[in-house]
Structure formats: C-alpha cells, structure tokens
Amino acid sequence: MFHAGSYRSLTVHCHICIWAQWFPLLLILSIAHGSQAQSINTHSNKRNITIPSTSAQIVYTPFVCNASTALTNPRCDGAWQIIDLHKQTFVSTNGPAPASANIIPQMFLRFRASALYLSTSALSNSTTNITVSNNGTSTAAVFNSSVGVIAVINLPEAETTTVAITYIPDADAPFPSRLDIGSLMLTVSDNPATSVFLPSMTLPPSSAPPTFTPHPTSTNTPSQSAEPQPQSASNRTKIAEAVGITIGLGLGLTAFSVLGYVCWRRRRRRRPPGEGDSESSGTSGVPPPSRRNGNGNGTGNERTRRARKLWT
DSSP, X not given: OOOTTOOEEOOOOOSOEEEOSSSOOEEEEEXXXXXXXXXXXXXXXXXXXXXXXXXXXXXXXXXXXXXXXHHHOGGGGGSEEEXXXXXXXXXXXXXXXXXXXXXOOEEEEEEOOSEEEEEEOTTOOOEEEEEEEETTEEEEEEEEGXXXXXXXXXXXXXXXXXXXXXXXXXXXXXXXXXXXXXEEEEEEESOOOHHHHSOOOOSOOOOOOOOOOSSOOOOSSOOGGGTTHHHHHHHHHHHHHHHHHHHHHHHHHHHHHHHHXXXXXXXXXXXXTTHHHHHHTOSSOOOOOOOOOTTSSSOHHHHHHHHHHHHO
C-alpha cells in the first residue's frame, strides 16, 4: 500500500509523455523501482493522500465482486474482483466475458488535486487506456499495465479532474490478460476536507452483481413493489362481488321460472274433464252454436236422442 511520505524524488523511465494543448497536463507512465513508488512532489505545503482501490468514491463498471461472491456468482468472471497480493489489496479484472454481457471493465474517479499516482500489481499485464478530462478537455494514452505506476501531474487543483481507466481486450493473446489496480495517491495543498478533493460522483454508480436467489426473503421494510397490493386486492374483491351477484341472480331467476312452470303443470292436471273446454268457450254464458244436419233441422245429436226415446 502507498502511504504519505513514501514517495521519493522522481527518477523514472518515461514511456509516454503527453502535453495537453489546453491545460498544463503531463501524463507519465513510469516504472516503479523496487517496492517503493516515486513522486515528483517536493514542496513542503503539499501532502499526499492515499485512496484505497476499494473506496466508495471510485466507480467500477460493470460491478465489483468480493472474494466470497466471486466463488458463487459465475457472472463475476467478466467483472472486477477484490483480491489480495503480497499483503496488498487490488481490484482486478480479466476483461469482458459472456457471463457479464461482454461489458468492457472501466474505472472512474473524480478529484481535485495537482497530481495523481495509480499503482498496478506485478502480475498486471493488460493493455489499458487512460483518459484524463479537465475543464472540458481530454487527454488519452494507451499503455501496458505492467508499468507499475501511472503518474498524472501538473493538474489545476482548483478544478475537478476525471480519470477513466479502460481495459482493452486483446483477441490475439493466447491467454486473457489482467488489470490489477492498487492504491491511488493524490497530491493536494495544505489539509483540505475530503469533500474538497473528492467531490461527489456524478457518473452512474456501478451496478451490483446479480443474484441467483429464487425466492428472496422478505424484510421488515416494505418495498415499493408491495405498495400496490391493497389496490389490487380491492379490485379483485369488486370483481368477485360482481360475478357472484350475476351468478346469483341467474340461478334465482332460473329456479323461480322452473318452480312456476311445475306449479302450472300440476294445476292443469288437477282440472276436471271439460273444464278446459268451458274456459276456452269464454265467460259470456252463450252456448256454442249447434251443428245442423244436412237438412238444416237441428243437430245430429238431437235426432239421436229422439231415436233412443222411441226405442225405449
């Protein structure tokens, strides 16, 4: 880990030096000699502040997995993982993978300081892009992460600087390369508050690793998804009542109709013979017209009655 005061005067092998045209920025990709890193800062009014790679102010995409999550979650293969090497903590990645939707790993940090020093592990060997943005301008460089220390100096401390580290996949490499980010050190003036040299991030926060729990346990705090449940239950109750009323009315009317029909049939069967004919003839009391024979002299029934009387 890097601590304040552990940086000596800089004697480095400079690989890439880029001067920005809009603001005085010198990007130095250097090799750290031995276990101690080096620094350009020699002013007494400056001090170095160490930021661990696991700080909440650093944003990693797609997400970061701790040691226990990396063993149980297969999607951590294409994400960042927290590892320990030689008693130091690093945030490491082996590049994008199908398990994590092939999202290219990136790191973002916003700060106010005159210099930034970022360390990598001895096993880090990936091709990496670093982009430094300040006051609407950007400077970028591509380097191999095996350099050990990346120094960004001559920054305007009064303005906010954004640094983005991007893993560059190498399709021709026989084995996946790795990028290990160690601690970061900022050179600031005097003794500012943390909110001054580490302003709040405006970048989207890193997403949490997806979980595979089939049935999540309920908590005491009600979630937002549980709020619409009373309204849904009320709607279901209203629908059930409407369906019940409709079915009840239908069954009641059907039963009433069947009962009325049965009573009408029974009443009709209990009538004496001929009652139906008298009812059908009306209530005026006028007898039905008698049928006449062929000569027009009365009905055939009257002649029959006369014949029976003569016979007797």
